[in-house]
Amino acid sequence: MDPGDEAVRALVARAEIEQVVLKYCRGVDRQDWNLVRSCYHADAVDNHGSFIGGPDSLVEWMQSRHASIDVCVHFVGNVLIDVHGDEAAVESYYMAYQELAPGGVAVKALTRDRETLEESATTGLQLRMLGRYVDWFERRDEVGWRIAHRQVVIESGHLESLIGQQDWNLFQRGDRTPNDHYKALQQRLRTARGVRQQLGASHEVQPQSGLPHA
Template structure:
């Protein structure tokens, strides 16, 4: 493989990783346009309880995240295999979410979960299995199909909350978050 081809491969893999990270930022900030930008317009997402097109996924996430008070995704072990204009990525995720105790949609995702109506902290771990496509020469890599593989989820009561000191910048789940102030 020539040096130019190796450099292009590195650039392709970096763009794909950025797309995965952008999806997570979009979910955590409820920036649904950013989430949408990770997918081709005809992309499919199999997110467990939801399996369908991107617009349907955004509608499902919008409803579910209305009762998610905080959300933070961590991505690790991203393996990207590029084959021409198609690439396959496996990304390990850890997601931490504070869920409003009244959220029937969030608890319905995990049958058998008992809760007393109080807020809970959810920790979920799994993998994103993505098929990326670059559909035009020099065009962007975007997700054509995503399968979310769930490994485990834990719910814990929010009994030991510590108030955040007034001096801290608080996380926001919208475009008023500090990350958008540039």
């Protein structure tokens, strides 16, 4: 293979892999579980610490926990991607922030001491996490690049009460559904593309009857 072609392939692979990492984060934050599932190969294994299993079981576990998480935001920073053929080792640094509803499944799963558990029953908790996604990616012809194995690494985590938090109602609030503001922009973009394609088709020069065709 020409070195130039190989370099282009590697760049394309890195871009596609990073998109998968970002789609996973969006899927979790917006509770778009089909999007989360699409980031993994069907036989993949995810090790989240308190959960180890395949994509379907992962989604089921997440749905249960996130039913009592009112706010969830992931931010991905440094992404290191080492590609070799159809395989890649990927390390993505992340920050995650969550607001856990009072007395919910997520609070009970994360709270160990009785005092914090009793306080969170009425106030809820905020969770801040710093860590890394350490992923083994594989490119398979039928689906492209997806996660084959994920190890979630926690560098630091902090829980505290939601008492005294700022009222953010003056701002446009996000909601935890797939149909949020970004989805509306995507739909607008698809509509604009469709209109341009229709206009392009309508302006094509049609061959006149009786004239030779090239």
